[in-house]
Amino acid sequence: MxxxxxxxxxxxxxxxxxxxxxxxxxxxxxxxxxxxxxxxxxxxxxxxxxxxxxxxxxxxxxxLGNEQKEKPAGGEHDILDDVDIAFYGEYKELSDDDKAVLRDMVKVMRARRARKQEE
Structure with a gap:
């Protein structure tokens, strides 16, 4: 393994x-x-x-194990990729307003995860 x-x-x-x-x-x-x-x-x-x-x-x-500390991929583009993967490619078909809501939700979830990891 x-x-x-x-x-x-x-x-x-x-x-x-x-x-x-x-x-x-x-x-x-x-x-x-x-x-x-x-x-x-x-x-x-x-x-x-x-x-x-x-x-x-x-x-x-x-x-790949070359860094000891987890780092987010960063940037707005990566958030869009995560959202698109999570919605099986259907993200691109949403309205701009719905896309903005989802991006904000992902940002909040990432911040929450980062806080939990610091605890």
Whole structure:
């Protein structure tokens, strides 16, 4: 069992989701998690790492174990990506007002999560 799998499992546990759910939400094959767990692979493609990092709101460097402290991916663009993933691509079809409400909600949730982690 590699470090990447352990980090992904920890992030899934913190979010209260299964590895399977994360894979489906991100749009990758669930077998990736199995292969990481069984040691048949130790890494993922850069594009996949980027999508997973955005999903969890962490940097790719943190995801790969190169940073000890979790850092948000940051920026308004990343919030939009998170919201779009969460809504299975339907975010783009919402009105501008509804998009603004969702962006604000994500900001509040991220701030709340950061406060909880500091405690």
């Amino acid at each position: 590699g470090d990447l799998y352990k980090r992904l499992a920890m992030l899934c546990e913190e979010r209260g989701i299964s590895g399977y759910r994360m894979c489906k939400d991100v749009g990758i094959q669930p077998s990736i998690m199995t292969d990481l767990k069984m040691g048949r692979r130790s890494s993922v493609k850069a594009e996949t790492a980027d999508r997973i990092a955005k999903y969890f709101g962490v940097s790719v460097s943190y995801l």
